[in-house]
Amino acid sequence: MLSRSLDYTDRDFDxxxxxxxxLIKSVPNFSDWTDFQxxxxxxxxxxxxxxxxxxxxxxxxxxxxxxxxxxxxxxRSLFRLSKMIAYKPRGASASTATETITVTGLQDDFTYxxxxxxxxxxxxxVSFQTLTNLVLTVAEPSGEVAxxxxxxxxxxxxxxxxxxxxxxxxxxPYLSGSIVIVTAAGSFTVxxxxxxxxxxxxxxxxxxxxxxxxxLTFGDGTVGDLPNxxxxxxxxxxxxxxxxxxxGAINDPQGTFYDDSGNQVTIAAxxxxxxxxxxxxxxxxxxxxxxxxxxxxGNRTVSREDYETTARRAAGVGxxxxxxxxxxxxxxxxxxxxxxxxxxxxxxxxxxxxxxxAQFVKYPYAxxxxxxxxxxxxxDISITARVFFSGSxxxxxxxxxxxxxxxxxxxxxxxxxxxxISDNAAVNFGYYIQDASGSPVGSLAxxxxxxxxxxxxxxxxxxxxxxxxxxxxxxxxxGGSTVVQPAGYHDLDITPRQFPRLxxxxxxxxxxxxxx
Numbered sequence: 186m187l188s189r190s191l192d193y194t195d196r197d198f199d200x201x202x203x204x205x206x207x208l209i210k211s212v213p214n215f216s217d218w219t220d221f222q223x224x225x226x227x228x229x230x231x232x233x234x235x236x237x238x239x240x241x242x243x244x245x246x247x248x249x250x251x252x253x254x255x256x257x258x259x260x261r262s263l264f265r266l267s268k269m270i271a272y273k274p275r276g277a278s279a280s281t282a283t284e285t286i287t288v289t290g291l292q293d294d295f296t297y298x299x300x301x302x303x304x305x306x307x308x309x310x311v312s313f314q315t316l317t318n319l320v321l322t323v324a325e326p327s328g329e330v331a332x333x334x335x336x337x338x339x340x341x342x343x344x345x346x347x348x349x350x351x352x353x354x355x356x357x358p359y360l361s362g363s364i365v366i367v368t369a370a371g372s373f374t375v376x377x378x379x380x381x382x383x384x385x386x387x388x389x390x391x392x393x394x395x396x397x398x399x400x401l402t403f404g405d406g407t408v409g410d411l412p413n414x415x416x417x418x419x420x421x422x423x424x425x426x427x428x429x430x431x432x433g434a435i436n437d438p439q440g441t442f443y444d445d446s447g448n449q450v451t452i453a454a455x456x457x458x459x460x461x462x463x464x465x466x467x468x469x470x471x472x473x474x475x476x477x478x479x480x481x482x483g484n485r486t487v488s489r490e491d492y493e494t495t496a497r498r499a500a501g502v503g504x505x506x507x508x509x510x511x512x513x514x515x516x517x518x519x520x521x522x523x524x525x526x527x528x529x530x531x532x533x534x535x536x537x538x539x540x541x542x543a544q545f546v547k548y549p550y551a552x553x554x555x556x557x558x559x560x561x562x563x564x565d566i567s568i569t570a571r572v573f574f575s576g577s578x579x580x581x582x583x584x585x586x587x588x589x590x591x592x593x594x595x596x597x598x599x600x601x602x603x604x605x606i607s608d609n610a611a612v613n614f615g616y617y618i619q620d621a622s623g624s625p626v627g628s629l630a631x632x633x634x635x636x637x638x639x640x641x642x643x644x645x646x647x648x649x650x651x652x653x654x655x656x657x658x659x660x661x662x663x664g665g666s667t668v669v670q671p672a673g674y675h676d677l678d679i680t681p682r683q684f685p686r687l688x689x690x691x692x693x694x695x696x697x698x699x700x701x
Contacts, residue, residue, distance in 0.1 A: 201242075202232065257469075259469075260466075260472075272472075272479050275361070275500050276361050279423050279462065280334045280463035281332065281334075282460035282461070284331070284454050285327065285328075286319055287326060287452075287453045288327070288444075289450065290448060291321065291444050293323070293446035294322050294444065295443075296321075297330065297442070298315070299317050301439070303454050304438075305436070310437065311427055311428060311430060313333060313335075313428075313460070316330070316536070317331065333423075338355075338419065338422055340355055341416060342416055343415060344412040344414060344415075346411050350402070350403040353401075354401070357397040358393075358398075359393055359398070359420060359422060360421040361393075363421035364419070364420040367418075368414060368416050370412075373403070375391045379409060384408070384410065386410060387409075389404070389409070399420075401418075428463035429460065432459045434460075461528070461529035461534060487550070495545060501527055501537050502526075503526045503598075504613065505523060508682070509522075520555040520556075521554065521557070522559050523559060524561050524562065524684075525559070532560045538558055560662060562684065564658050564660060564677065567656070569655040569657075569690075570655075571647065572638065573695040573696060574645060575645035584692050586641050591637055594633075595612055597612070627679060627680070631674065631676050631677070658677050
């Protein structure tokens with residue numbers, strides 16, 4: 186008889202083989218079987234058993250690991266776990282920007298239509314589309330319009346009177362909140378569940394998988410009306426980090442246009458500020474944090490942390506800070522200030538602000554409470570360093586490495602060796618830069634930034650005088666920048682409302698005195 190093993194990790198091919206061979210040797214009828222290395226049928230058969238056992242053990246371990254929040258590593262596993270608590274992981278979000286459109290050659294009114302494409306001049310180009318019509322005149326040939334990194338899709342199918350009819354959208358990744366479903370009887374509304382749906386309600390469920398493929402599920406006639414005839418669906422796809430575009434980069438309008446009199450006109454376009462809101466689908470680390478938090482909230486925003494968690498459900502939100510009078514005496518009574526940092530480290534656009542506000546419709550708060558959704562207050566940090574290069578390394582290459590290292594240190598997220606994306610603990614609102622007792626310390630350490638520059642490959646040393654490494658900061662809001670701390674060899678003061686952001690880096694070659 187095979188002895189009982191209490192080592193539940195001892196189930197791989199070699200371990201199973203050793204135990205079974207030990208069992209065979211203990212049976213008198215098999216005493217003549219001594220060569221377990223020979224290429225005979227007996228050894229072939231038992232090694233097939235070992236192979237199957239190894240595979241079964243692996244699959245059992247994998248299934249057990251992926252069935253728990255704390256140990257799951259696969260995005261599809263977390264999607265299944267999220268469904269159990271009615272949490273919908275966030276999909277990719279599209280960046281938005283405000284585009285300035287200028288038309289020359291106008292002899293009559295001109296309408297720049299919604300859906301017009303403006304590309305970046307990168308290779309490959311990144312496409313943005315206008316979200317609304319823009320009407321320009323001879324007297325006012327220039328105006329502003331919102332653009333989004335997305336693409337419109339439209340499709341239709343013939344529905345039969347069938348309970349729980351399902352339909353999978355043909356294009357992906359689906360952009361959350363963009364779908365419109367129309368039938369001859371009227372439009373269908375996407376709902377989270379059937380709990381409040383009556384037989385006559387034109388409701389539909391929408392589920393997205395880990396790849397952004399969306400599936401629609403219609404009602405059964407008892408909860409949710411049955412669709413019939415032609416169902417026309419329009420929606421958007423796109424989003425993701427590809428939509429990052431710096432100021433002035435969205436400047437290549439596509440197409441030929443004419444004014445109302447039929448005269449061909451020339452379109453010039455540019456974005457004054459960088460596009461913000463681009464974000465990848467919610468990561469494994471983020472789902473593990475935010476999904477269980479919804480159980481604590483009970484679909485309501487009550488505590489200070491609830492407001493931050495709810496705001497971060499909106500695609501394109503990188504960080505959030507919620508302050509009341511308990512944390513900041515300058516905040517009015519019965520009022521909360523929600524400071525939001527977009528994923529692009531810019532300011533809130535109208536679509537992103539609307540998306541954040543929509544979260545608090547689903548997760549409401551007390552009607553008498555006033556919620557102000559605020560642009561972030563950035564602490565823009567400028568660095569000046571006198572450095573000495575080592576060996577034959579080109580200073581320009583070292584500077585590129587320093588800029589990459591600093592960008593990584595100031596990034597909103599970090600990526601671990603297994604590909605998991607999580608919040609970067611090195612940067613946060615001043616409120617969360619705390620000491621051991623949980624109180625805000627009110628400063629950013631110079632040494633942290635110093636170390637990033639010093640430890641870059643190709644740097645021999647940083648000058649030993651205080652003036653050889655200088656930090657300066659400015660407080661930047663939507664109204665502009667104000668110098669907070671002049672350049673100096675010191676830690677940087679940061680208020681609870683401020684969020685650190687890298688502004689400029691100046692490197693001086695210590696041997697030549699030249700600026701790199």
